[in-house]
Amino acid sequence: MDPSAQDVVRCDLCETAVVQMHCDTCLVNLCKACVGEHFSADLSKPHKIVDFKDRKSTPLYPGCKTHDKERCKMYCDQCDIPVCHKCISSGQHLGHKVSEILKVVDGKRNKFMKEQTELNETIYPTYQDIASDVQNRMIQFEKNYYKYGDLSTAITKHGEDWHREIDKLVNKLKAEVDVMKNTQLQTLQKHLDEINKTMSDIKDEINSMETAIDTNELSKLFSVMSNVHTYRNLPDKILAPLPKFIPGKMKGEELSKLFGALSSSSLTSDKHGYSMKTTQKSPEAGSSPPVKQLLDEPETVTTIDTGYKQFYNMACLNDEEIWTSGGDNTMKLYSINQGSLLKSIKTKSGYISSNIAVTKSGDLVYTDYFYRTVNIVKNEKIEELIRLQNWIPKGVCSTSSGDLLVIMVSDDCKQTKVVCYSGSTEKQTIQFDDKRKPLYSNSSSCILRYITENKNLDICVSDERAGAVVVVNQAGKLRFRYTGHTPAPMNKAFNPRGITTDSQSHILTADFNNHCVHIIDQDGQFLRYIDCELSRPWGLCTDTNDNLFVVQWGNRQVKKIKYLQ
Incomplete structure (x- = not known):
């Protein structure tokens, strides 16, 4: 047969x-x-x-x-x-608008086809990404729980200073760490199970709609109830901060208080943590970047002398050239490999630039403190892009979408805000949290501010006056504040200056007082310090290979550092 x-x-x-x-x-x-x-x-x-x-x-x-x-x-x-026809002739629907059922069916069928496309191409893939994100963060969370939190080491070391009775408290606190970890992982697993259940429901609805669209039995079509509006409301993003060990001091209090306790590390939700997956791919869109691990010991690759008397800022033009600016009105382009000066451009006003950045198209952008302008350099000609009234521009960066983010302070130094521009058009202002409290500290006009966009589209600001890195999501909602990590290399207060990010969504911040760079993850958890004998680090940037460039204010040099595998 x-x-x-x-x-x-x-x-x-x-x-x-x-x-x-x-x-x-x-x-x-x-x-x-x-x-x-x-x-x-x-x-x-x-x-x-x-x-x-x-x-x-x-x-x-x-x-x-x-x-x-x-x-x-x-x-x-x-x-x-x-x-x-009997329903109509009986007068039951007198005065009601009545349509031909086939026209209504066509409308419903078209609606279901659009919603089925949205479920297939947008909503379900988004839930797949969310599930993958939760799984990956659970793996990293469990992997890094002890490595970066250093809880067992800190607790054990503190316990060695006490006699044998203290060992009981040591073991008790270690057990609390495990309970915290397991409780949070259970919560994350439950969150993942709910997401997977929703994904299964979405698949069922896709199949129901497919049957309804293909059938000519109209009663089946009307029996389908669409829940797409429910699935458009994406789940909260569960955040899992690592706890910290807080040692106590001996002042005659009870033994348990003296020894110390674990900081609170409850899971929190971020309603704006996820965004709907788009079917329109940007030129950079593709597979996720490969996971890179931090090197055990960062390596200095090269050092460039700049000749500035005061050196503050820089921005990578590409993997071979880097723009710099300092305490005069000249911005210089250097060859990274050869360390030679390639080009110099003077500011239009003759005053120093507050900050510099490079756009997606490779144009240099700088802020002018005295003229209150943001300027762009095209073909070595300077064009005024933005002129502010009653505000002074400080830090500037170019976003993945091609917009500009500018952090600025008011003339009276009582307000600070971030403004997003498309060209010279203002698109968004970020200034207050949900309780209408300022996100950023006020400060004297001479204090510099730095800003960057993370790969997850978070907006990261280095707030020197507050001694903090302030991170908000794309909608301007506060995600976290990072206020440093102890012990610091020089045991001084956190003094953040330049800020940058890498392909792993790490946030890197120069700590001027402690002669180092802090690396934190996208959720604000401390990962490590980069020292490499830095001298008063100020400006930061990274190239496409995740090499770190550091402005050293102390010796007016650029240091290129490899810190990822």
Whole structure:
């Protein structure tokens, strides 16, 4: 027997002949010889026999729930139900708008087709990404729980200073760490299970819509209830901060208070943590960047002398060239490999630039403190892009979408805000949290501010006056404040200056007072310090290979550092 014959559709009555006809009324496949038998089997129905290729072309109107044996060919828009001609003539729907049911069906079918496309191409892939994100963060969370939190080491070391009775408290606190970890992982697992359940529901709804779209049995079409509006409300992003060990001091208090306690590390939710997956891919879109681990010991690759008397800022033009600016009105382009000066450009005003950045198209952008302007350099010609009134521009960066983020302070130094510009058009202002409290500290106009965009589209600001890195999401909602890590290399207060990010969504901040760079993850957890004998680090930037460039204010040099594998 020819295997391909198994795929031939057979007559539903004789089950041997190849199907040629179809009854659109009874949804039965027939050969020509069995058509008469099918008719005579039930004379009460108006059988509609069509060629098999034209099956399901005849609409099966839903039966009327009020009038037996009547078919509903109209639809009451006000009552939102199918109606038959007797329903209309009886006056039940007097004054109501009534439409042909086939027009309503076409509208519903088109709506379901669009929603099915949205579920297939946008919502379900988004939930897949969310599930993958939760799983990956759970793996990293469990992997890094002890490595970066250093809880066991800190607790054990502190316990060595006490006599044997203290060992009981050491073991107790270690057990609390495990309970915290397991509790949080259980919560994350429950969150993942809920996401997977929703994904299963979405798949079921996709299948239901597919059946409704393809069927000509209209009652089935009206029985489908769309829940797409529910799935558009994405789940909260569960954040899992690592706890810290807080040692106590001996001042005569109870032993347990003296020894110390674990900081609170409850899971929190971020309503804006996830965004809907888009089907339009940017030029940079593609697979996720490969995971890179931090080197055990960062390595200095090269050092460049700049000749500035005061050196503050820089920005990578590409992997071979870097723009710099300092305490004069000249911005210099250097070759990274050769350390040679390639080009110099003076500011339009003759005053120093507050900060510099490079746009996606490779143009240099700088802020002018005295003229209150943001300027762009195209073909070595300077164009004024933005002029502010009553505000002074400080830090500037170019976003992945090609916009500019500018952090600025008011003339009276009482306010600080971040403004997003598309060209010279203001798109968004970020200044206050949900309680209308300022996100950023006020400060004297001479204090510099730095800003960057992370790979996850968070906006990261180095707030020197507050001694903090302030991170908000794309919508401007506060995600976290990072205020340093102890012990610091020089045991001095956190003094953040330049800020940058890398392909792993790490946030790197220069700590001027402690002669180092802090690396934190995208959720604000401390990962490590970069020292490399830095001298008063100030400005920072990274290239496409995740090499770190550090402005050293102390010796006016640029140091290139490799810190990722």
